[in-house]
Amino acid sequence: MTELTPAGARAVDHYLVGTLIAHDDALDAAVADQRAAGLPDIEVAPTGGKLLHLLARAIVARRVLEIGTLGGYSTIWLARGVPGDGRVVTIEAESANAAVARASLDRAGVGEKVEIREGRGEDVLPSLEGEAPFDLVFIDADKESNTLYLDWAARLGRPGTLVVLDNVVRGGRVADPLDETAQVAGVRAGLEMLRDDPRFDATALQTLDAKGWDGIALALVV
Template identity: 80%
Template sequence: MSEPLPLSADAADAVDRYLVDTLVGEDPALAAAVDAQRAAAMPAIEVAPTGGKLLHLLARAIGARRVLEIGTLGGYSTIWLARALPDGGRVVTIEAEPAHAAVARASIDRAGVGEKVEIRVGRGADVLPTLEDAEPFDLVFIDADKESNSIYLDWAARLGRPGTLIVVDNVVRSGRVADPADDSAQVAGVRAGLAMLRDDPRFDATALQTLDAKGWDGIALAVLV
C-alpha cells in the first residue's frame, strides 16, 4: 500500500482539478457566468464547481420543486439549482446589489433557465418577510453576508416545511470559526448560525469541512424537523 501524499495547497489544487475534470467537466454556460462576473469586477466568491454540482444533486435527490437562494451574486449557483428542477419548478433568489442582480439575470437567461428563476433585489432581511404567503420551499441555500446567518436560518425555518433541506455555505472560514481569538463580525455570525442549528429544535444539522477551488471552508446541512 502506497503512502498518502502530504497535504499541501498544491496537492489540494491537483485533487480539486482532478475531481472537476472527472465528475463535473466543462460547461459553456457556467463558464460564461463566471466570465461575466469577473468582467463586472464582482468578488470571486461563487461556489466551487464541485459545490455547484453538489447543490444540483441535492436538489434532485430530494425532488425539489421550490428553491430559495439567499445571495445570488453572479448567478453561478442559481444556474446549478435551476437546472435541477422539473418543469414548473422555481428558484427564488435574493440579491442585495442591483448591479450584481443584472449580471446574474443575463447569465441565467443565457443558460436557458430564465423561466425558472425569479430574482428579488434587496437585503435578505427585507425581502424574506415578503415571501411568507408563498408555498413552502423544499431547499434553502444560504450564501450571503455571514453576519446575518441566524436571521436567514430563522426565515428558512419559517418559509420551509418539515423535511426542507437547508445548506449554509462558508461555515469554516479557513479554520477561523474554531479560533477563539477571532472575534470578527463574519466569524461571529457563522458561530451564531451554527449555535442556532444546535439549539433550535426546528433544525437537525451537521457540518462538513471542504477543500476545493475556493480554499479551506465548509458547509452546514440541516433538515427542518
C-alpha cells in the same frame, strides 16, 4: 497516506472537476461575466455547484430559495436541478449583481425558472410569507445575518426542507478563539443556532476545493 499540502489539494480539486464536472459554456460565461463586471470572486466552486444541483434533484425540490445570488453561478446549478415547472427564488441586495445574474440565467436557458428579488434579505424574506413552502434553501450571503436567514429558512420551509449554509469554516477561523471578527462571529452564531434550535437537525463538513479551505452546514427542518 500522502501528506496534505496546498499544491496537493489543488491537484485533487483539478482532478475531481476534470473527472466529474463536464465542461459547460454557460457556466464558464457566467463566471467570466461576473469577473468582467468586477463582482467578487466568491461564487461556489464547481464541485459545490454540482453538489447543490444533485441535492435539489435528490430531494425532488420544486421550490428553491437562494439567499445571495451574486452573478448567478450557483443559481444556474440550482435551476437545472428543479423540474421544468419548478421555481428558484433568489435574493440579491445589489441591483448590478442582479443584472449580471439575469443575463447569465437567460443565456443558460433557465431564466424562466428563476425569480430574482432585489433587496436586502431582511426586507425581502418577509414578503415570501404565505407562499408555498420551499423544499431547499441555500444560504450564501453576509455571514453576520446567518441567524436571521436560518430563522426564515425554517419559517418558509416545512418539515423535511433541506437547508444548506455555506462558508462555515472560513479557512479554519471558526475554531480560532482569538478571532472575534463579525463574519466569524456570525458563522458561529449560525452553527450554534443549528445546534440549539429545535426546528433543525444539522451537521457540517469541511471542504477543500477551488475556493480553499471552508465548509458547509446541512440541516433538515424538523
